[in-house]
Amino acid sequence: MPTKVPIMNLFSWICECIAYAIRGKAVEVKLPAPSVPGWSSTWRDYGISALWVGLSTAVGFLMYPYFELSNLIMVYLLGVVLVSMRGQRWPSIFASVLSVLIFDVFFVPPYYTFAVADTQYVITFAVMLLVGLIISQLTVLSRQQAETAWLREQRTAAMHALSRQLASSRGTDKLLEIAVKHIAEVFDSQVLALLPDPQGRLTVRAGYRAEFAMNPKEQSVAQWVYDLGQMAGLGTQTLPFVDAVYVPLLGSKGPVGALRVHPTDSQRLVIPEQMRLLEAFASQTALALEVDRLQEEARKTQLQIESERLRSSLLSSVSHDLRTPLAAIIGSASSLVEMEDTLKPGVRKELAQTIHNEAERLSRLVNNLLQATRLEGGTVEVHKELHNLEEVVGAALHRLEKQLGDRPVITHLAMDLPMVSLDDILLGQVMINLLENAIRYTPAATPIEIAASVKDDHLLVEVADHGPGLVPEEVEQIFNKFYRGQGQLQGGGVGLGLAICWGIVEAHGGRIWADNRPDGGAVFRFTLPLNAKPMPKVIDSLLEEIKCPRPIPPSW
Numbered sequence: 001m002p003t004k005v006p007i008m009n010l011f012s013w014i015c016e017c018i019a020y021a022i023r024g025k026a027v028e029v030k031l032p033a034p035s036v037p038g039w040s041s042t043w044r045d046y047g048i049s050a051l052w053v054g055l056s057t058a059v060g061f062l063m064y065p066y067f068e069l070s071n072l073i074m075v076y077l078l079g080v081v082l083v084s085m086r087g088q089r090w091p092s093i094f095a096s097v098l099s100v101l102i103f104d105v106f107f108v109p110p111y112y113t114f115a116v117a118d119t120q121y122v123i124t125f126a127v128m129l130l131v132g133l134i135i136s137q138l139t140v141l142s143r144q145q146a147e148t149a150w151l152r153e154q155r156t157a158a159m160h161a162l163s164r165q166l167a168s169s170r171g172t173d174k175l176l177e178i179a180v181k182h183i184a185e186v187f188d189s190q191v192l193a194l195l196p197d198p199q200g201r202l203t204v205r206a207g208y209r210a211e212f213a214m215n216p217k218e219q220s221v222a223q224w225v226y227d228l229g230q231m232a233g234l235g236t237q238t239l240p241f242v243d244a245v246y247v248p249l250l251g252s253k254g255p256v257g258a259l260r261v262h263p264t265d266s267q268r269l270v271i272p273e274q275m276r277l278l279e280a281f282a283s284q285t286a287l288a289l290e291v292d293r294l295q296e297e298a299r300k301t302q303l304q305i306e307s308e309r310l311r312s313s314l315l316s317s318v319s320h321d322l323r324t325p326l327a328a329i330i331g332s333a334s335s336l337v338e339m340e341d342t343l344k345p346g347v348r349k350e351l352a353q354t355i356h357n358e359a360e361r362l363s364r365l366v367n368n369l370l371q372a373t374r375l376e377g378g379t380v381e382v383h384k385e386l387h388n389l390e391e392v393v394g395a396a397l398h399r400l401e402k403q404l405g406d407r408p409v410i411t412h413l414a415m416d417l418p419m420v421s422l423d424d425i426l427l428g429q430v431m432i433n434l435l436e437n438a439i440r441y442t443p444a445a446t447p448i449e450i451a452a453s454v455k456d457d458h459l460l461v462e463v464a465d466h467g468p469g470l471v472p473e474e475v476e477q478i479f480n481k482f483y484r485g486q487g488q489l490q491g492g493g494v495g496l497g498l499a500i501c502w503g504i505v506e507a508h509g510g511r512i513w514a515d516n517r518p519d520g521g522a523v524f525r526f527t528l529p530l531n532a533k534p535m536p537k538v539i540d541s542l543l544e545e546i547k548c549p550r551p552i553p554p555s556w
Contacts, residue, residue, distance in 0.1 A: 392431060
């Protein structure tokens, strides 16, 4: 008896290892080729069943001298369980019957014959067969349920992956590219995606592992599927002789296209679960295409609304601002024509000056409109050359000498400002617009400050005033086209000056923004990239001509 325990332990350990190996292999199921447990089996399955019965018989011969026959029956039942774990019904039944027959031949007297000396063994054989059949069928059913659950989990994961990729992409071509690649990989197939042209005829828009060309027969089948919104081809009741399955892409308002799926192994695709999964993939793709189309339509509608709003703003602003100088010009000119002989020389000069001033105002307005149009259309050409910022500032101040009047202008330009690559005409327009904006929104006696300094690898330019400052809500939209700030003190334009500044500075590779000063007033800052060394001042005389203080180091 002492020798029986080690043998039993060794047998138990071997059985557990075999069972673990079988279980590990049993769950190796892959999409898109899941195994189909059931009644269909191959000769290989029966051979494996016979091998397990033979192994059980060999173990039985080793145990026979030390154990009762009832213990040997347990070994055969264990073999039946291991066979059943492969998920095949008929091989499991075959193993149960073969185990009873082999047990009768080798371990029940008379040996090596099917005859039975003791009729009590008939009951043993019947119970052994019945228990083997029950155990085998329960094991097969358990295997099938576990595999079905695993397949459902994989299908859900595949659906989630496709939905996530489609949701994070935009554009018809990109969505179709993702869909056909995903479907081809999951179902091991060649996939084509077809969408209708303006005449309603399907054309290939995307493909994976497949040629884009289709013969007339395939084209007619795909067109039929699209027109009727029904599946056809392989695995369906419509045109089952075709070697591919055609799936309509059904949206909420009808078909939006079709898929052609040609599997590598047709038997793996015609499984009902696989066909349902393919339909679900097609529905997800159709939904993504429909959502993308609706978003594109909404975007176009929004663009049309913005265009109409912009046109309305332009007409309302331009009509008012054009009418004002034109009315002044017409009134002054008609007075000169009708009352030429009765007007005093001083009055005639005043009327002529009015015509001149209003014509200049009208010219600036038209120039701003043209400049804004060019910036909006991207047709502005920036001709960069090395310039000194002091020249640009001096030219802008000279242009605005009449508008500035006696208003003090204080400059804080660093002594070592470098040469900057810029378009002096465009940047001069920026300085003029910023200065005009300060003149328009501040009292006449308040000073305007201009400062420039080097910050890291950029030139920082600041135009500040001592007026009421910016309303907090204006800071985010003050550079929008046709936006007019609150608190305007003098005649204004159409709200394009700052928008033009933004476009020109952006074209130079810089940025522009506005803030309120801590001690009151607004400050507009913009930066320009540097690529030159400092140079000495060259336009002190120009600043003296327009009665501006000499530059001093920045103090604010």
